[in-house]
Amino acid sequence: MTNEEGRTLDSGALKALAHPLRVRIFDLLSERGPQTASTLAALVGETSGSMSYHLRALAAHDLIQEVEGRGTARERWWERPKGRIDLPGPDESMTPSNRAAAQIVTSEFFRLRHETLMAYLNRNESEIPEEWRDAGIIMTTYLDLTIEQMAELKAELSGVVDQIIARYKGQTGPGRRRVTLRAELFDLSASLTNTEES
Template sequence: MTTNEEGRTLDSGALKALAHPLRVRIYDLLSERGPQTASTLAALIGETSGATSYHLRALASHDLIREVAGRGTARERWWERPKGRINLPGPDEQMSPSNRAAAQIVTSEFFRLRHRTLMDYLNRSSADVPEGWEDAGLVMTTMLDLTPDQMGAVKEELTAVIDAAIERYRGQETLPGTRRVTLRAEIFDLPTANSRQTMPEE
């Protein structure tokens, strides 16, 4: 494991430990819902508590999660995801084949869950929206024409805004009126060439 001010980058051992769809789901639920037991996770996922307990131990063995100190019993242990940013290395040709396969599993499952969360938000009925939260969210997409340096500058600006929000609202999980929200920021170059250069003239 390597850790710096930008968060933890998963080493090969942690990456392989996470490289299972059910473990990514468990990890995501601990981020979304806070501490859970094997039993509560089993109910959320639709698995047996024996299966979730096995996967929790595998995640804990690489410090991806930890037991909540002073809570639970020997038979009913509570687990949490440590706070802090996790950097998921994308599949890289310089990786070993096994590490590359693990990275593909983790990133694919993570973004599949992320997309499902977004679609659940977009498709929920007005009756399911808590009072006061009707217009609180924002989903926005735009297109820009940028150089690599310009995109890097925008990335730094977005990161600064998110880091400031994290610091400003840290530790509010028990305040009345708060709900867990997801904050997303994406900026990347598209795989196709600039459309204005490739479209035929009219």
């Protein structure tokens, strides 16, 4: 089960999630909160029967759970458990099947992440309340760091994000919108090597 400190997916959960539609379901439950098979089916253009099958597969590995006290025997509500989920990237120490599953999950997760960013960049400004139009920020910079400096910066950024999560977690009331906070820090050695070889 997940907890507030986070959960790293084991091989069974990773394989259960390793399907583009299941990653999308998981992402939608994170983004929009509890949903039924019918509401999820409408969001992704699938049948309720197909959606129910994928929901059961995710629930079997505690990736999602039924919402207690909500729904009926015919209409079940599903949610993502509280707590952070760590998605292991493909690793040479994994079995080939686990490595393939990790590749599917991480690729689809970041494809969806890019899709939401592009939707934000290409949105029709006239459809957004004026006070929200310039509320976001997208920032990219390049630095030359040692491995020790990168580790220090990683810890510093993680600390800031953890403080923000603690400050606003579970907030309710008017005037709120769901937002996404993204932080990326990685070395460019692979892309620089590819550039030099081309």
